[in-house]
Amino acid sequence: QVQLVESGGGLVQAGGSLRLSCAASxxxxxxxxxxxxxxxxxxxREFVAAITWNGDxxxxxxxxxxxxxxxxxxxxxxxxxxxxxxxxxDTAVYYCAVATLYGARDPAAFGSWGQGTQVTVSS
Numbered sequence: 001q002v003q004l005v006e007s008g009g010g011l012v013q014a015g016g017s018l019r020l021s022c023a024a025s026x027x028x029x030x031x032x033x034x035x036x037x038x039x040x041x042x043x044x045r046e047f048v049a050a051i052t053w054n055g056d057x058x059x060x061x062x063x064x065x066x067x068x069x070x071x072x073x074x075x076x077x078x079x080x081x082x083x084x085x086x087x088x089x090d091t092a093v094y095y096c097a098v099a100t101l102y103g104a105r106d107p108a109a110f111g112s113w114g115q116g117t118q119v120t121v122s123s
Contacts, residue, residue, distance in 0.1 A: 001026070001112060002025065002028055002029055002032065003024070003025040003112065004023070004024055004025075004096050004098075004113065004114035005115065006022050006094060006095065006114045007020070007022075007023070007117055008020040008117060009093075009094060009117030009118045010118075010119070010120070011120045011121075012086055012119075012120070013121070013122050014086060014121055014123050015086065017082070017084045017086065018083045019080060019081070019082050020036070020080065020081040020083065020094055020096075021080055022034070022079040022080070022096030023077065023078050024077045024078065025077070026077075029077045030053060030054075031053055032053055032098045033050060033098075033102040034051055034070075034096060034097070034098060035049065035050035035051070035070075035098075035099050035110055036048040036049045036050070036070060036094060036096055037096075037110070038090075038094045039092055039093050039116075043092075045095070047061050047106075047107070048064055048070075048081070048094070049061065049068055049069075049070035050070065050102065050104075050105075051070045051071065051072055051079070053074075055071060055072050055074075059103070064083075064090075067083065067086075068081060068082065069081070069082040070082075079096050081096075083119070088122065088123045089121075090121050091119060091120050092118075092119060093116040093117065094116060094119055096114050097110035097111060097112060097113045097114070098110060
């Protein structure tokens with residue numbers, strides 16, 4: 001089973017950038033498609049982006065398309081989320097997870113969730 005630890009969150013002004021990392025334990029990381037989700041206070045967890053096991057294909061939520069980029073380095077067992085042109089509405093706890101079904105956007109299709117990292121965007 002893969003264990004995931006997110007990092008890289010913080011406080012940033014609107015228009016700024018952050019890069020989140022998700023470090024995975026175990027040798028099986030490279031077998032799995034992966035995804036990023038976020039959850040703002042009082043809201044449901046929502047899909048952000050996902051990537052295939054080899055990084056060849058990605059897909060995004062419409063709200064982040066063109067601003068966020070998901071990537072991975074299988075040699076380092078690490079997943080990334082580069083976030084540019086941040087907006088106050090991007091404020092949330094960001095989670096990485098293993099995809100049990102690539103192409104899905106429902107959190108129920110993902111597992112092995114990390115503990116999350118807080119991203120706060122000030123206006």
